[in-house]
Amino acid sequence: MSTNGAPAGHDAEAGHGHPHGRRGPQVQRFGHGSRVPGWDDAADLSKDPAVIPDRATTPVPAQLRAEIEAHMAKYPDFRSAAIPALAAAQRHHGWCSPEAVAQAACVMHLTPGYLISVASFYDMLETQPVGTHDVYVCTNISCSLCGADELLAALSDEIGDDSETFNLRSFECLGACDIAPMASVDGIYVGPIALDEVGKLVEQVRGGLPPLPNKQLSSRKSTDPGAAHAPVPGAATPEPDHAAVPGAATPSGPTGHGPPMVDDTSGPPAAIEHPPPDVTSSEGGHS
Amino acid sequence: MTTEGRNIPSPAILFAGIDEPGLHLIEVYRQRGGYEMARKALTQMSPEDVLDELLASGLRGRGGAGFPSGKKISFIPKVAVDKYLVCNADESEPGTFKDRELMQKCPHMLIEGIIIGAYAAGATRSFIYIRGEYSYQADILDAALIEARDAGFIGENILGSGFDLSLVLHRGAGAYICGEETGLLDSLEGKRGNPRLKPPFPANQGLYQGPTVINNVETLATMPHILRMGGEQYAKIGTESSAGTKLVSVSGNVQRPGNYEVELGTPSRELIYDLAGGPPDGREVKLWFPGGSSAPVLTADDLDVPYDFDSLAKAGSMLGSGAIIVVDDSVPVVDVALKLAKFYQHESCGKCTPCREGTRWTVAMLERVDAGTATPMDLDIMASVQEQIIGNCLCVLGDAMAMPIGSMVAKFRQEFEDHIESARERNPYGDAAPEPAPALVQGAVGA
Numbered sequence: 033m034s035t036n037g038a039p040a041g042h043d044a045e046a047g048h049g050h051p052h053g054r055r056g057p058q059v060q061r062f063g064h065g066s067r068v069p070g071w072d073d074a075a076d077l078s079k080d081p082a083v084i085p086d087r088a089t090t091p092v093p094a095q096l097r098a099e100i101e102a103h104m105a106k107y108p109d110f111r112s113a114a115i116p117a118l119a120a121a122q123r124h125h126g127w128c129s130p131e132a133v134a135q136a137a138c139v140m141h142l143t144p145g146y147l148i149s150v151a152s153f154y155d156m157l158e159t160q161p162v163g164t165h166d167v168y169v170c171t172n173i174s175c176s177l178c179g180a181d182e183l184l185a186a187l188s189d190e191i192g193d194d195s196e197t198f199n200l201r202s203f204e205c206l207g208a209c210d211i212a213p214m215a216s217v218d219g220i221y222v223g224p225i226a227l228d229e230v231g232k233l234v235e236q237v238r239g240g241l242p243p244l245p246n247k248q249l250s251s252r253k254s255t256d257p258g259a260a261h262a263p264v265p266g267a268a269t270p271e272p273d274h275a276a277v278p279g280a281a282t283p284s285g286p287t288g289h290g291p292p293m294v295d296d297t298s299g300p301p302a303a304i305e306h307p308p309p310d311v312t313s314s315e316g317g318h319s
Numbered sequence: 320m321t322t323e324g325r326n327i328p329s330p331a332i333l334f335a336g337i338d339e340p341g342l343h344l345i346e347v348y349r350q351r352g353g354y355e356m357a358r359k360a361l362t363q364m365s366p367e368d369v370l371d372e373l374l375a376s377g378l379r380g381r382g383g384a385g386f387p388s389g390k391k392i393s394f395i396p397k398v399a400v401d402k403y404l405v406c407n408a409d410e411s412e413p414g415t416f417k418d419r420e421l422m423q424k425c426p427h428m429l430i431e432g433i434i435i436g437a438y439a440a441g442a443t444r445s446f447i448y449i450r451g452e453y454s455y456q457a458d459i460l461d462a463a464l465i466e467a468r469d470a471g472f473i474g475e476n477i478l479g480s481g482f483d484l485s486l487v488l489h490r491g492a493g494a495y496i497c498g499e500e501t502g503l504l505d506s507l508e509g510k511r512g513n514p515r516l517k518p519p520f521p522a523n524q525g526l527y528q529g530p531t532v533i534n535n536v537e538t539l540a541t542m543p544h545i546l547r548m549g550g551e552q553y554a555k556i557g558t559e560s561s562a563g564t565k566l567v568s569v570s571g572n573v574q575r576p577g578n579y580e581v582e583l584g585t586p587s588r589e590l591i592y593d594l595a596g597g598p599p600d601g602r603e604v605k606l607w608f609p610g611g612s613s614a615p616v617l618t619a620d621d622l623d624v625p626y627d628f629d630s631l632a633k634a635g636s637m638l639g640s641g642a643i644i645v646v647d648d649s650v651p652v653v654d655v656a657l658k659l660a661k662f663y664q665h666e667s668c669g670k671c672t673p674c675r676e677g678t679r680w681t682v683a684m685l686e687r688v689d690a691g692t693a694t695p696m697d698l699d700i701m702a703s704v705q706e707q708i709i710g711n712c713l714c715v716l717g718d719a720m721a722m723p724i725g726s727m728v729a730k731f732r733q734e735f736e737d738h739i740e741s742a743r744e745r746n747p748y749g750d751a752a753p754e755p756a757p758a759l760v761q762g763a764v765g766a
Binding site (some may be wrong): 116150156176208250256 | 331334335336337338351352355360401410411413414415416418419420423424444451452453454455478487489490491492493494495506507508509510511512541568570571572575576577578579580594604642646650655658659662665666668738
């Protein structure tokens with residue numbers, strides 16, 4: 033985090049006239065004498081407090097506006113759309129930049145400060161510019177027991193200083209401890225990742241190719257031997273809809289409800305387009 | 320039914336045929352009887368009838384607290400206001416990944432459970448709060464929701480029953496504390512996910528200050544099965560006070576990590592060794608977390624404890640979310656403690672002082688232990704800090720750090736002291752320990 037405001041070496045305890053100078057380790061100070069960096073990142077003290085952005089002077093891309101308004105309409109209280117709105121703005125701008133937040137605030141009719149307070153809480157909302165492709169390496173306890181810290185170091189070495197293409201970060205438990213050590217690459221869970229696959233993975237991400245196709249969670253079968261059993265006997269078969277109210281859908285086969293079933297045991301479900309490696313954050317999916 | 324080659328009865332209620340191709344599609348789900356129990360509940364039973372079945376089943380919450388689910392629903396007051404059912408799909412407890420597999424492979428089981436639970440509670444608006452990291456599973460749920468709506472199982476006057484239910488999928492953005500029920504509510508309302516003081520409980524003042532019932536994914540997914548077999552029948556599975564089956568995520572130093580459905584009361588040894596293959600060859604279990612990383616640790620002496628709520632509580636730990644993390648004897652316990660402490664410090668929302676400061680200082684003290692600048696007295700201070708956190712905050716995130724770390728210091732005291740000594744030998748001049756990790760800094764490489 034950058035230090036802003038405090039001149040180098042500024043220290044509140046210096047100059048108290050102690051005959052032997054300061055003792056003990058030098059305490060690092062950041063903006064306004066704070067020991068913790070980043071407190072004043074959101075507040076530019078040279079400007080007036082930001083009010084709700086004026087529609088007339090805040091251009092918002094039409095698609096972003098449509099996405100955010102669709103989210104707002106889903107909830108009884110429109111403020112619930114704060115996270116989806118910020119995620120949408122982040123997809124459009126690459127991060128929750130002041131411009132992105134201002135646009136979301138304009139559509140939601142809230143202050144940018146309110147939205148920044150939300151964005152700064154959540155790990156997936158980036159309040160600093162980041163690389164295009166998210167590579168979240170889980171380094172929590174289960175993955176760490178399986179070599180996640182070494183994996184993160186290897187990925188960091190392989191990526192080098194290409195921070196424009198990669199947003200490489202350690203992350204908390206991603207809920208994929210069965211494929212430890214693993215990573216979420218633009219939302220796609222891959223693992224277990226061997227150290228000698230790191231080079232291949234990085235190249236695939238650079239080239240916009242699917243990451244480690246044979247290691248994706250989406251096609252992993254259950255390890256539970258019980259899963260091989262058919263559903264418990266006694267499950268009723270669907271009765272014909274004698275009492276159906278007109279308009280209530282009666283299943284007559286797959287034809288009326290989406291694309292035909294594909295017996296696909298090895299890939300993502302046929303009914304949904306698997307989100308392609310996207311140029312922006314993976315969070316949020318489709319509107 | 321028994322599993323081939325093993326004497327473990329295979330209950331296979333939730334996971335039966337979970338890998339059936341296309342099970343995420345409504346047509347395939349319906350072919351195996353899917354949505355028939357929702358139909359039965361809405362058109363042939365009253366909400367009280369459904370609640371009676373849930374109470375008879377003895378179902379306890381599958382998300383971590385283990386509160387009787389029927390009782391929780393019965394707390395919803397009978398008032399003429401908007402009532403809400405929220406599905407907690409935030410699943411962020413380290414070591415837990417059972418809801419992920421359920422939602423990904425059989426999303427309609429969850430939707431059917433939501434319909435049944437909402438009907439019993441009188442809720443007309445429901446939400447699924449799914450963690451943002453599960454974007455693939457959320458996409459699957461989005462598609463399933465559209466199918467369910469098109470088939471008439473969600474919406475107004477469902478199946479002509481007069482019952483209305485809306486269902487909204489809400490994606491989070493990465494915060495462990497949003498799995499805490501009141502933290503989830505604040506996050507769902509569009510704020511920072513800070514937990515609230517209880518009482519008032521969500522049943523009285525929850526989402527948008529209205530009566531709200533919050534249930535875990537697995538709890539809701541079990542409800543169609545309870546209606547199918549009858550509550551009394553379900554209660555015969557498992558133990559007296561822990562009815563039914565449980566999905567258990569086993570991970571860490573085991574050969575076959577994964578989700579396993581077992582009857583509650585199964586000896587833990589069977590889960591860890593027979594199902595998950597035990598530690599790698601040549602290694603032994605050093606310690607294990609029975610209920611996610613927030614549970615007090617158990618040792619190899621506790622492997623025969625039956626895996627159910629009461630037995631694990633009696634053994635000094637908890638069943639929690641149903642996630643077993645196994646640590647073998649090649650791993651220093653201080654490393655485990657430090658990894659955990661950093662996680663809880665990162666995820667602390669910052670509202671309550673004992674948690675915000677206690678997690679920070681626990682990390683700092685453990686780093687001193689690792690850097691060779693600690694003394695055995697630091698271990699006593701650390702243990703006392705854990706005690707001062709427990710019970711003194713609005714939520715139990717602080718407790719979730721204090722309990723495992725307190726138990727590790729108590730059970731592996733000698734190893735901590737040896738670690739201090741050997742670290743001091745490597746760092747005899749006592750170079751200053753690093754500054755405590757600053758709070759609220761987003762994860763960066765190596766952080």
